[in-house]
Amino acid sequence: MSALLVLRPEGLYCEAGDFFIDPWRPADRAVITHAHSDHARTGHRHYLASTQGAGPLRARLGAISLQTAHFGEAVHLNGVTLSLHPAGHVLGSAQVRIEHRGEVWVVSGDYKVEADATCTPFEPVRCHTFVTESTFGLPIYRWAAQHQTFEEINAWWRDNAAKGRASVLYCYAFGKAQRILSGVDTGIGPIVCHGAVEPLNRVYREAGIALPPTVMVSEMPDRAQLSRALVLAPPSAAGTPWMRRFPDPSDAFASGWMMLRGARRRRGTDRGFVLSDHADWPGLHQAIAATGAQQIIVTHGQVQPMVRFLCEQGLQASAFQTEFEGEEGAAQTEVPAA
Numbered sequence: 001m002s003a004l005l006v007l008r009p010e011g012l013y014c015e016a017g018d019f020f021i022d023p024w025r026p027a028d029r030a031v032i033t034h035a036h037s038d039h040a041r042t043g044h045r046h047y048l049a050s051t052q053g054a055g056p057l058r059a060r061l062g063a064i065s066l067q068t069a070h071f072g073e074a075v076h077l078n079g080v081t082l083s084l085h086p087a088g089h090v091l092g093s094a095q096v097r098i099e100h101r102g103e104v105w106v107v108s109g110d111y112k113v114e115a116d117a118t119c120t121p122f123e124p125v126r127c128h129t130f131v132t133e134s135t136f137g138l139p140i141y142r143w144a145a146q147h148q149t150f151e152e153i154n155a156w157w158r159d160n161a162a163k164g165r166a167s168v169l170y171c172y173a174f175g176k177a178q179r180i181l182s183g184v185d186t187g188i189g190p191i192v193c194h195g196a197v198e199p200l201n202r203v204y205r206e207a208g209i210a211l212p213p214t215v216m217v218s219e220m221p222d223r224a225q226l227s228r229a230l231v232l233a234p235p236s237a238a239g240t241p242w243m244r245r246f247p248d249p250s251d252a253f254a255s256g257w258m259m260l261r262g263a264r265r266r267r268g269t270d271r272g273f274v275l276s277d278h279a280d281w282p283g284l285h286q287a288i289a290a291t292g293a294q295q296i297i298v299t300h301g302q303v304q305p306m307v308r309f310l311c312e313q314g315l316q317a318s319a320f321q322t323e324f325e326g327e328e329g330a331a332q333t334e335v336p337a338a
Contacts, residue, residue, distance in 0.1 A: 017080030024323040033109025034093035038325040053092025087111040088122030090175030113283040117182040124290030135326035137302035150183035161228040166246040189228035300324040
């Protein structure tokens with residue numbers, strides 16, 4: 001079996017097509033799966049991404065030389081046929097399908113298999129080799145249906161509002177915040193978004209994604225309403241002067257890492273909500289099986305446990321040592337900060 005991708009210092013490289021996928025060092029041609037910072041970096045000469053991913057990429061990277069392709073559209077690069085397919089992770093997130101001389105490889109980027117209202121659902125793509133993430137590649141990671149998590153968030157917010165306490169929910173500004181917005185009950189109170197979140201809300205709305213009304217704290221005409229508000233902020237906002245605008249808030253954190261009791265305790269918030277934009281253990285294996293691939297390459301997350309398990313299932317499994325970081329831009333050695 002030929003190797004359509006190899007590991008170079010810049011990242012995952014397709015020699016036949018002369019391009020990199022999500023390179024972490026400057027490259028001439030970069031195919032980008034999605035706009036999270038560990039996959040989309042500045043400094044590349046030319047970018048290729050999904051049409052839906054253009055808004056987030058430009059919002060995060062500024063002026064770049066960007067070519068876009070619709071999901072499923074073929075792009076020909078030096079004899080290699082490349083196409084992008086939905087990954088279901090965040091707005092515009094894509095899997096990269098590479099075909100050359102009858103050999104098909106698919107690079108997943110980050111993905112989840114449960115559909116949500118803020119991005120195109122994951123689409124399995126048949127291939128010979130599947131390059132997969134494994135952020136939550138352990139059997140302990142099994143997500144409840146997202147509507148259950150939204151019900152828990154709403155109940156927490158409703159209870160706080162009745163007590164006159166703002167509900168501060170820490171979450172990643174791109175993807176997680178918008179997914180939460182799509183699932184909460186807007187009848188409970190106003191929704192305030194941190195300055196890192198609101199610009200990305202605009203990007204989602206411009207892409208046609210329905211989100212409820214949100215304001216920044218400086219735009220609140222009635223300051224008394226802050227005591228009933230849901231406040232979405234990145235983890236970096238904790239302990240900053242910005243937080244002093246919310247007297248006696250109840251705080252929480254939304255992340256897949258909240259499945260771990262130790263992570264919840266070290267985070268130090270009142271509540272932890274288990275909500276991830278990555279596939280859980282069953283989701284990873286559902287996706288892998290759907291590809292029909294016999295060769296699996298694991299890029300980041302719980303790499304060795306996943307490789308070992310896949311080999312035990314009779315698959316050819318190995319790993320690429322990448323610089324991708326998994327959930328919310330934090331390496332697994334920094335779980336509490338995710």
